[in-house]
Amino acid sequence: MFLFLMVAVLGFRLVDFQVVRAAEIQEQSLETRKITQTISSLRGDILDSSGHVLAKTVFRYDVNVAPKHVGPVFQTIDGVRTERSVDDIAMDLSQLLGIDYGELVLKLEGDSEYSNLAKTVNAEIYNAIRDMNVPWVFFDQFEDRLYPMGAVAGNILGFVGNDGTPLAGLERQYNTCLAGIDGQETYERSAEGVRIPSSSQTSQPTENGGALNLTIDANLQFFAQQVLADTVNNLSAEWASAIVLEVETGKILAAAEAPTVDPNDPAAVESADRGSRIFQAAFEPGSIMKALSAAMVLDTGTADEYDTVAAPDRMQLDFDNEYIKDSFSHEDFTLSLAGVLRYSSNTGMTTFASQIDRKVRYDYLQKFGFGTVSPLMFEGESSGILHPVSEWDEMTNLVTTFGQGISVTSLQMAYAYQAIANGGVRLDPVLVDSCLNEDGTVAYEPTQQATRVVSTASANLDLELMEKVVEFGGVGKTAAIPGYRVAGKTGTAQLKDGSGYG
Structure with missing residues (x-):
C-alpha cells in the first residue's frame, strides 16, 4: 500500500512537471540560459571631396578573464565531447596576444572575477579568441575614433573623447549624422557556458552612423597647412590662417591654420589651438x-x-x-x-x-x-x-x-572677396556637401542662398x-x-x- 502511494505521488509530480507546468518550467529554464547584449553601432566616417577618409571608427577590445571560474573547457565537436585543458588554452592565448606564457598563466590564478590580459586588441585577434568559446574569457568592447591623416583639417574636424562623446568641431556639430543607433541581441548558453550559435535573435537591429562628406580637398588642405606652419615659424608669428574657395559654387576647398590640432591627440596642443580661428x-x-x-x-x-x-x-x-x-x-x-x-x-x-x-x-x-x-x-x-x-x-x-x-x-572676408570674383554675387559658404545614411540615401544636403552685393x-x-x-x-x-x-x-x-x- 505504501509503495502504491509513492508511485501515485511520483506519477502526479511527473504529470505536473511534464504536462501541467511544462511551459512554465521551460520558460524558467530558458531565462537562466538566455543572455541579452548590446551590439554597438559604428560612428560614421568623415570624408573629403574625393572620398579620402579623414575620420573613421573601429572597434577595439580589452581581453579579460575571470580567474575564479578558470578551468578545463568541455566542448562538443562533431558529436564528440572533448576537453581542453587550461594549459592548452593559455598557450593559444599567449600566442594570439603576444604575451609571455608564464606571465599570462599568473593572470589566470586567484579567485577574483576580473583580470585583464590585454587592452585595445584589434578585431582580428578578438575574433580568433572569441571563436575559442572559452566561457571564462570575456571582452570589453569600445569604439576607437581614428584620424588617418593626422592633423589635416583637424581644426575643423574636431575630436571625440575617450568614451566616444564628440567634443568639438564638425564631430559635435554633425553628431546626429555621424552617431549610430546601438542594437540588441539575445542568445542562449549551453551548460558549459558556451554560446549556442543557432539561438541568436536580434531584437533591435544596429544602425551605423552616416557618412559626412566635406568640400575640403585633403591634398590642398595639407599643402596649405605646411606653408602656414613654415610661415609661422619663419616669422615667429602667433598663428596664421588661409581659406581657399571655389568662387562659382561657394565651396570651401581648404580651411588651414597653424598651429593646428591632431584629433588623435588633442591634448598635445594648447586649448586655443584646438578650434578654428577662421570661424571663431x-x-x-x-x-x-x-x-x-x-x-x-x-x-x-x-x-x-x-x-x-x-x-x-x-x-x-x-x-x-x-x-x-x-x-x-x-x-x-x-x-x-x-x-x-x-x-x-x-x-x-x-x-x-x-x-x-x-x-x-x-x-x-x-x-x-x-x-x-x-x-x-x-x-x-x-x-x-x-x-x-x-x-x-x-x-x-x-x-x-x-x-x-x-x-x-x-x-567673412573670404566670402566678401568671393562676391567680387563672382560678378558681385555672394554665395553662402558650403563646408559639408552631404550626409549619407548607411544605405546611401541622403540624410542632409545644404541649402544655399545668393546675395547680389x-x-x-x-x-x-x-x-x-x-x-x-x-x-x-x-x-x-x-x-x-x-x-x-x-x-x-x-x-x-x-x-x-x-x-x-x-
Missing part, C-alpha cells in the same frame, strides 16, 4: 577692406576708374583735432582708385568712400556678410563686430572705409583694379603667377592700444 576669431581687417570700399564707390557711381583725389600722407580732420595718415611718409599724391589700392592709401580711400552716405555703406557691409554668423553655424563662430550705423561717430564713419572700427572673421560691371572693374595691385604694387607683385591673371589686395592692420592704435 574676429579682427580688424585693415587695408584689405579697401577693395570692398572701392567696389562701393564704383557701384554707387560716386567715382569711376578715371576720377582722382588728393591723397596726402596725413590728412587733418575738422573735428576733435583728429587726423588720418598713410602707413608711410610721401609727398602729396593725386590718385585714382587703382592708385589708392596700389599704394594702399588711407587718406585717398577716405576721400573717395566718405562721399557715400554712411547708411548706404552700412547696407553694403551687411550685404557683404559682415556683422552676422554665416549659415554654416560652425560651433563658436563669431559674427564679428559691425556696430549699428546709428552708433557711428564721425571717426568711425571715416575709418571703416579702410578697415578700422569693424571686426571680421577670415570666413554689387553689379557685375562694378565687380569686374574692381577686379581689374586689384590686378594692378599685383602687377605694380610693392608687396602685391610677389603674388604674381606667370601665365595667370591674379587680383589681390595687401593688408596690414593696427592693434588697438588703449583708446587708440599702436
Whole structure:
C-alpha cells in the first residue's frame, strides 16, 4: 500500500512537471540560459571631396578573464565531447596576444572575477579568441575614433573623447549624422557556458552612423597647412590662417591654420589651438577692406576708374583735432582708385568712400556678410563686430572705409572677396556637401542662398583694379603667377592700444 502511494505521488509530480507546468518550467529554464547584449553601432566616417577618409571608427577590445571560474573547457565537436585543458588554452592565448606564457598563466590564478590580459586588441585577434568559446574569457568592447591623416583639417574636424562623446568641431556639430543607433541581441548558453550559435535573435537591429562628406580637398588642405606652419615659424608669428574657395559654387576647398590640432591627440596642443580661428576669431581687417570700399564707390557711381583725389600722407580732420595718415611718409599724391589700392592709401580711400552716405555703406557691409554668423553655424563662430550705423561717430564713419572700427572673421572676408570674383554675387559658404545614411540615401544636403552685393560691371572693374595691385604694387607683385591673371589686395592692420592704435 505504501509503495502504491509513492508511485501515485511520483506519477502526479511527473504529470505536473511534464504536462501541467511544462511551459512554465521551460520558460524558467530558458531565462537562466538566455543572455541579452548590446551590439554597438559604428560612428560614421568623415570624408573629403574625393572620398579620402579623414575620420573613421573601429572597434577595439580589452581581453579579460575571470580567474575564479578558470578551468578545463568541455566542448562538443562533431558529436564528440572533448576537453581542453587550461594549459592548452593559455598557450593559444599567449600566442594570439603576444604575451609571455608564464606571465599570462599568473593572470589566470586567484579567485577574483576580473583580470585583464590585454587592452585595445584589434578585431582580428578578438575574433580568433572569441571563436575559442572559452566561457571564462570575456571582452570589453569600445569604439576607437581614428584620424588617418593626422592633423589635416583637424581644426575643423574636431575630436571625440575617450568614451566616444564628440567634443568639438564638425564631430559635435554633425553628431546626429555621424552617431549610430546601438542594437540588441539575445542568445542562449549551453551548460558549459558556451554560446549556442543557432539561438541568436536580434531584437533591435544596429544602425551605423552616416557618412559626412566635406568640400575640403585633403591634398590642398595639407599643402596649405605646411606653408602656414613654415610661415609661422619663419616669422615667429602667433598663428596664421588661409581659406581657399571655389568662387562659382561657394565651396570651401581648404580651411588651414597653424598651429593646428591632431584629433588623435588633442591634448598635445594648447586649448586655443584646438578650434578654428577662421570661424571663431574676429579682427580688424585693415587695408584689405579697401577693395570692398572701392567696389562701393564704383557701384554707387560716386567715382569711376578715371576720377582722382588728393591723397596726402596725413590728412587733418575738422573735428576733435583728429587726423588720418598713410602707413608711410610721401609727398602729396593725386590718385585714382587703382592708385589708392596700389599704394594702399588711407587718406585717398577716405576721400573717395566718405562721399557715400554712411547708411548706404552700412547696407553694403551687411550685404557683404559682415556683422552676422554665416549659415554654416560652425560651433563658436563669431559674427564679428559691425556696430549699428546709428552708433557711428564721425571717426568711425571715416575709418571703416579702410578697415578700422569693424571686426571680421577670415570666413567673412573670404566670402566678401568671393562676391567680387563672382560678378558681385555672394554665395553662402558650403563646408559639408552631404550626409549619407548607411544605405546611401541622403540624410542632409545644404541649402544655399545668393546675395547680389554689387553689379557685375562694378565687380569686374574692381577686379581689374586689384590686378594692378599685383602687377605694380610693392608687396602685391610677389603674388604674381606667370601665365595667370591674379587680383589681390595687401593688408596690414593696427592693434588697438588703449583708446587708440599702436
